[in-house]
Amino acid sequence: MRSLTLIFVYLSKDLFTRWLETPGAVFARVLIAISLCLLFLFMSAGFSLTEQAMEKRIESFGVNTMIVRSVSSPPGQSRAEMAGLLGPLADQGLYFPFSMLYLNASLGSGEKARIVLYDDESLPALTTLLGSLSQIHEPVFLTAHGYPEAMIERVGIRDYFFDAEVLTPPKVLRFVSLNAPVLFIPRSMGGTLSGYTSQESVLFMAHEAGDLPGIIKASEELLESEGFDRYELNSPMQWIGELDDLRSVRIKAQALGGGFVALLIVLIFGSIAVFEYRQNIFVTALFKSFGLHSGHLALRYLVDSLLWLLLAFYCALELAKIFHLSLFKAVGFDLALLDLRAFDPYRFAGNQVLLFILLIAAVVSVIPVCLALRKPVGKVLG
C-alpha cells in the first residue's frame, strides 16, 4: 500500500508537471471536449424543446379534435358540400362547419383578421366553443388573442366599416387561425362575401378521443369518394405519430451524435496520451523495471483523461445554461418553453448518457497507451 501511495504521489507530480509544461495540450483537450459536449447538449435540448412544443400544441388543440379544410368547388363543378357530407358527425361530438374567406378584414389596430362565415345551424356549436357567446350583442363578432374582452374594435372590409365586439378565442381557434384575429359573420348577413373564394372547413371535437382514428379514416374515405382531391385533414392524432417519429429521430441523432463525440474524443485524447507517453517512455519503463504492473501506469493516463473530460462536462452544462435562452430564442422557440426553472435540459441527472459516452471515450482513448506499455522494458531502456 505504501509503495502504491508513493507511486501515486510520483505519478501525480509527473502529471502536474506535464500540465505545466504543455498547457496547450491541456487547453486543446478541454476546449474541444467542452465544444463537443455543448453541441450534444444543445442538440438534445433542441429535440426536447420541440417535443415539448408539440405536446403543448396537442394539449391546447385537444387530442379529440380534427379539422378538415378544402378549397370550395370551382364554379361549374358540382360537388357535395363538406358541411353536409360530414354532417352526421354532429351526433358524435361538437361539429362546427364554416367557410374561411380568402379575404382579410382590417382592424383599427392595423392588424388583419381572417373572415369566417358560419351558418345559423352552427350557433350551438359555436356557443359551446366560445363559451361567452351568449353575452355578445351582435351576431358579427371578433375573436382576437391579446385584446381586452368585450372591447369594441373598428373593422373594415374593403370600403365598408363597422364595429365588432371582441371575444377571447379558445386555444383551438387560435390554432386554426394561426393566432390571427378572426371575424365571425353569419352567412345570412354575409351578402356579397359569399361570392368570394373560400375554404370549406369543419372543426370537429369528438366526445370520445378513442373514436377519432376511426372517424378520421371514414372521413378521408368519404371525401375522396366524393371528389375532394385537395383537402387537408389535421388532427393531434397525427401529431402524436409525429411526436413518436420525433422521439425515434432523437434517439438516432443522440446515438449518432454520441458516437461522433466519442470518436473525436478518442482520437484527440488518445493521440495526446500517446504523444505524452512517448515523451515519458523512459520513466514509464523504469517503473516497469521495478516490477510495477503496466495497469498502474495506464491509470495515470486514464486519470488524466477522466479529469479533463469531467471538467469539460461540468463546464459544458454551465455554459449551456448561459447560452440556452439566446440560442433557442433566436431559433424561434416560444419563450415560455425556455424557462430553465420550468424545464432544465442541462441537469446533471438528465445527461447521464453524455457522461457515459465521455467515460467510455476516456477508457478507449487509453487503449493505445496500454498497447504501447506492452513493449518490453529491455527494448526501451538502454
Place this chain on the structure above:
Amino acid sequence: MSNAIEREFIRCQDVFFGYGKELVFDSFSHSFGQGITLIKGYSGCGKSTLLKLIAGYLLPQNGEVLLPRPWLKPSKKFQREALGFVFQQLNLLPLASLESNLSIVSSLAGLSPRDARERTGDLFGRLGLTGFSKRKPPDLSGGQQQRAAVARALVKNPIVLLLDEPTSGLDDANTTIIKDLLVSFLPRDCICIVSSHDHRMEEISDEIIDFNIRLPVEGPLHKMA
C-alpha cells in the same frame, strides 16, 4: 528440470535471441554463480541484452533463463523483490528526490519504512551522497547519479544484482567508490553480474567472461564454432 537448479545459480539454457534479423544469441548456455561475474566484450556483442534477458526485461525467443529458488523464472515479483538493476543510461526518476527514488523501490520490495531508511542512510553514507538525499537527479552530477543508481539497486538487498556499464564515463574516484561498495556491501549469496568494458572492474570479479574471445557455451559439441 527447474527443481534441479541449485539455489546459488542463474542458468541460461539454449537461449536464442535477436533484434529483428540481427541475431545476438544462438543457443547460448551458461551458469552464473554467487559473487561477481564480469562480462567483457565489444560494443554490440550482447552484454546488455544478456542482463536484460536474465532480468526478464527481454524474453528469449527460444530456450530459457532459470533463476535460483524460489523465483525459478523472471517475473514481476522477482523484479520487485529480488532484482537490482543498474541501466547504462536513465536510472532515476527525475521528479523524485534521491531518497524518494530509493523509497519507491524499497517499498515495492516490501521493506519496512524503518529498514528502508536505515539501508538508505547506510548506502548514501558509503557512496558519499548523504548531503544529497533531498536533491533531485537533474541537480546532481553524472557520477553522483550513477552512485545513486547503484544505491537504488542495492537498497532492497537483492538476490540478483545486474549492473550494465556501472562505471561508464566515471572518473577513478567514483569508480573506486562503486567498486568498494560492491566488495564490502554485497551479500555473500548475491549473484552479481557486471557488464563492462572497464578494466578497472576486473580486480573485484570472481569470474570473467570475455565475449571478445568466445562465448562460453554449454551444449552439443557440433554446435561449437
